Amino acid sequence: MKTPMLTSIKLVACAALLAMPASVLAGPSKSPAVAAEPSPVILIQNATILTVSHGTIERGSILIKDGKIAEVGASVKAPKDAQVIDAAGQFVMPGIIDCHSHIAVDGNVNEGSVSVSSMVNIADVLNPDDIDIYRDLAGGVTVANVLHGSANAIGGQTIVIKLRWGQPASKLPFEGALPGIKFALGENPKRSNFSRGTPRYPATRMGVEETIRGAFSEARDYKAVWDQYNKRVAAGEKNLIPPRHDLRLDPLVEVLEGKRYVHSHCYREDEILMLLRVAKEFGFKVRTFQHVLEGYKVADEIAASGAGASTFSDWWAYKVEAYEAIPYNAALMTRRGVIVSVNSDDAEEATHLNQEAAKTIKFGGLSHDEALKLVTLNPAIQLGIDKRVGSIDPGKDADLVIYNHDPLSAYAVVQKTLIDGRVYFDRQRDIADRPAREKEKKALLEKEKKAGEKKTESGEAAKKPGEKKPEEKKPEEKKPEEKPKPPQADAVFGGAR
Amino acid sequence: MKLPTLPLRVLYFLCLLTIIYFPQITSAQDASPTYAITHAKIFTLSGATIDDGTLVIQNGKISNVGAAVDVPAGAQVIDGKGLQVYPGLFDPITQMGLREIGAVNATVDSSEVGAFNPDVVAADAVLPSSEHIPVTRAAGITEVLAVPASGGMDSGGATGILGGQASAIHMSGWTISDMLLKKSVAMVLNWPEIQTQTFDFSTFSRKQKSYSDAKQEYEKQVNELTDWLDRARHYAQALGHGSPGDFQRDLQLEALVPVTRGEMPVLVMADKARDIRNAVEFCDKQKLKMILAGGAEAYKVKDLLRSKSIPVILGPTLTLPHEEDDPYDRLLTQPAELLAAGVKLAFGSFDNSFSRRLGQQAANAVAYGLPYDEALKAVTLYPAEIFGLADQVGTLESGKIANVIVTNGDPLELTTEVRYLFIKGQLTSLDNKQKALYEKYLKRPKS
Numbered sequence: 001m002k003t004p005m006l007t008s009i010k011l012v013a014c015a016a017l018l019a020m021p022a023s024v025l026a027g028p029s030k031s032p033a034v035a036a037e038p039s040p041v042i043l044i045q046n047a048t049i050l051t052v053s054h055g056t057i058e059r060g061s062i063l064i065k066d067g068k069i070a071e072v073g074a075s076v077k078a079p080k081d082a083q084v085i086d087a088a089g090q091f092v093m094p095g096i097i098d099c100h101s102h103i104a105v106d107g108n109v110n111e112g113s114v115s116v117s118s119m120v121n122i123a124d125v126l127n128p129d130d131i132d133i134y135r136d137l138a139g140g141v142t143v144a145n146v147l148h149g150s151a152n153a154i155g156g157q158t159i160v161i162k163l164r165w166g167q168p169a170s171k172l173p174f175e176g177a178l179p180g181i182k183f184a185l186g187e188n189p190k191r192s193n194f195s196r197g198t199p200r201y202p203a204t205r206m207g208v209e210e211t212i213r214g215a216f217s218e219a220r221d222y223k224a225v226w227d228q229y230n231k232r233v234a235a236g237e238k239n240l241i242p243p244r245h246d247l248r249l250d251p252l253v254e255v256l257e258g259k260r261y262v263h264s265h266c267y268r269e270d271e272i273l274m275l276l277r278v279a280k281e282f283g284f285k286v287r288t289f290q291h292v293l294e295g296y297k298v299a300d301e302i303a304a305s306g307a308g309a310s311t312f313s314d315w316w317a318y319k320v321e322a323y324e325a326i327p328y329n330a331a332l333m334t335r336r337g338v339i340v341s342v343n344s345d346d347a348e349e350a351t352h353l354n355q356e357a358a359k360t361i362k363f364g365g366l367s368h369d370e371a372l373k374l375v376t377l378n379p380a381i382q383l384g385i386d387k388r389v390g391s392i393d394p395g396k397d398a399d400l401v402i403y404n405h406d407p408l409s410a411y412a413v414v415q416k417t418l419i420d421g422r423v424y425f426d427r428q429r430d431i432a433d434r435p436a437r438e439k440e441k442k443a444l445l446e447k448e449k450k451a452g453e454k455k456t457e458s459g460e461a462a463k464k465p466g467e468k469k470p471e472e473k474k475p476e477e478k479k480p481e482e483k484p485k486p487p488q489a490d491a492v493f494g495g496a497r
Numbered sequence: 498m499k500l501p502t503l504p505l506r507v508l509y510f511l512c513l514l515t516i517i518y519f520p521q522i523t524s525a526q527d528a529s530p531t532y533a534i535t536h537a538k539i540f541t542l543s544g545a546t547i548d549d550g551t552l553v554i555q556n557g558k559i560s561n562v563g564a565a566v567d568v569p570a571g572a573q574v575i576d577g578k579g580l581q582v583y584p585g586l587f588d589p590i591t592q593m594g595l596r597e598i599g600a601v602n603a604t605v606d607s608s609e610v611g612a613f614n615p616d617v618v619a620a621d622a623v624l625p626s627s628e629h630i631p632v633t634r635a636a637g638i639t640e641v642l643a644v645p646a647s648g649g650m651d652s653g654g655a656t657g658i659l660g661g662q663a664s665a666i667h668m669s670g671w672t673i674s675d676m677l678l679k680k681s682v683a684m685v686l687n688w689p690e691i692q693t694q695t696f697d698f699s700t701f702s703r704k705q706k707s708y709s710d711a712k713q714e715y716e717k718q719v720n721e722l723t724d725w726l727d728r729a730r731h732y733a734q735a736l737g738h739g740s741p742g743d744f745q746r747d748l749q750l751e752a753l754v755p756v757t758r759g760e761m762p763v764l765v766m767a768d769k770a771r772d773i774r775n776a777v778e779f780c781d782k783q784k785l786k787m788i789l790a791g792g793a794e795a796y797k798v799k800d801l802l803r804s805k806s807i808p809v810i811l812g813p814t815l816t817l818p819h820e821e822d823d824p825y826d827r828l829l830t831q832p833a834e835l836l837a838a839g840v841k842l843a844f845g846s847f848d849n850s851f852s853r854r855l856g857q858q859a860a861n862a863v864a865y866g867l868p869y870d871e872a873l874k875a876v877t878l879y880p881a882e883i884f885g886l887a888d889q890v891g892t893l894e895s896g897k898i899a900n901v902i903v904t905n906g907d908p909l910e911l912t913t914e915v916r917y918l919f920i921k922g923q924l925t926s927l928d929n930k931q932k933a934l935y936e937k938y939l940k941r942p943k944s
Binding site for chain 2: 131132134135192193296299314315316317318319322324349358362364405410411431
């Protein structure tokens, strides 16, 4: 082991696949999610229901039909054929929505070669086999805002997904959710903590602002050309040559037209206000400020702009712009009228976002419901999907998590996670399946070993003994710009955080 | 307890502080005043929990604890009704005071260059005014080990092999001498791995190595380490047989002598089963006293660890499993599994800014099967025992250093507040940079 931190930097899913083909086959069961099956009628009963929108119902029931919440209340009449989940002594809350995630991405999350990388799209590289989807599902996460990295002032396009483990990539996107684009301010886009290669513009916060202004200035001109073309076509002009499409500017035009959300990574108070000024100048909205660790200093301005704030619970000091981060940030911004969420930016952190939300009760005195909202209804509002998810109300998607204790306790463990009324994670089933998975893995390894021996025998690729041992696959493969673990990885790599 | 509005809550807290701080300020220059915490639920961790008890602190030590204990004359009384008293939490692996801001090299002193630095000692570079100390303290952590070469990106990716000596420090003090619990408690040994893939920080690229080359590199490192220990033994022999004037002093070998004698434990950083096995075999052969740190795959070698009585500092446990096909809760169920196998364990944050998650780490292990009492001891008594400090800290017993916390509930739970905190018998401030910023911006006029 070199350092615990380094070893915690994860493999990209595809690299792990190459190292050991058996692993995915031996992974958690994907059986629950057969796409074509109609979703069953389910009754969850005897549960403490944390609706988030209208208080807590003791010993209540939830009826699920066609993937939606049909009824919620103290007494609910269910059809006879309903599948019953008895949740006596357990707690049900809305599925957790992670407003800043990098799971399910095949490869690097950063196209870091240019300062405006709006032409690339995370939606094009969704990997439904990423094991982190399942792990986060097991932590109660049902929806994730999958973002590009923070290496560029204007980064790549982003997408909201549901964690439908077992479904193909085409079934992951959250239907109807507006796509987004990642912006980034401060140390990461100006590459403060990087020593590699030749310097890249911008290298200052001034330059970050000009990069964004420059791009939007171009986008505005580009849009004008298209607008004029469309107008002339509409007026009946014939034989016009359409303007050439610009893949870099098209998403920015969508931003100007309100068809694409801006999710901007930021830390310092000054850069938050800077982006608000630029947005005003060009007439677009900032949908969320991400991380926004100094958001508490300019909470009124954020609230007035209508932007949301999506922050960490208690990360700090991994770089200069995180040195005045405070765990009271979420509570302070909430008190000033900002819609606040607590996010993960990390596949592991996402497995206990309920706990991270709970910390705001201690740091800033939020109520139980306010704390729950930080990882449910508020991120739903921020992503424009609150009519569909974020609370337990009739008509909403049946995205639910069942815990054995109050989810705002460090002792709570997820028992089941449902998406669209289907059980996608079941702790008891996961545990029961383990011996079979272990057996399957052993058999596959044995098969692989035998195949290797045969090859050696046939004189092909004579390898030293031990070389084919499964232990040899290296979890330490360092993939620097990839999902770093708190706190210092980002500081050095400027990855996603 | 729920208070209606935020300002009221803060006001309440400020009032509380004023009451507490007044006596502290007036007596700062004197020997510690006498304190009595009365009518509190006291979790001694050395014996039964006392439901309604009194704990007396005198001259920096716990002088008395029990159900029927008299309050000494002149003692400052803290009414502990409805409150709970515990030993302060002990984080056994941090870079406290050695690293302020991870990305700023100028503020990072946690890892030396070179592979063998047995003579460097954490205490020599601990910054007593580090902002991390009061922030962490507010979470109820009263003592930590500052451990060189123990993690973080500050090392430039290379932590060396013998990383230096860890120091046990109290989480308060004007100077390092105020803070020292014990200067040298363990020698850091980053166990070399057989690495077929390495990351070159100078070119920022990955490099592939063949297994045989990697194995050769590994063996070379282990041979070097063996050579260092051999030389230290010869040095010790020479020391024992000649006058000090007869040979040249070697500070590095001198630092290794207590390690070769088994007087100072080696804190072996290793995660993978193969590395742990190799390290155990090595330490056994060299007769070194081994403490394992990290231990992500310790469960695979639990019987070996038990049979050799090697304790484990687990951490950071809020980490995803190493292997893609491991059960999703692999690192969460491990503590219970190790305990059941008879392995002694403690939790460590392996960090500064996440040190305050120590209680959360322990509580999460309880959620996945670790008995609560064991979890509590794994962040108090057990780290003290593992590093030979249990005669001084770790429980609430007469004669021990008064590192004590008074809380409104379970100290491992996320929402519990620390109300009073004592370090070396001094009532110590729970204020910190973060709270100050909070209070400052709470008062920002509406714009």
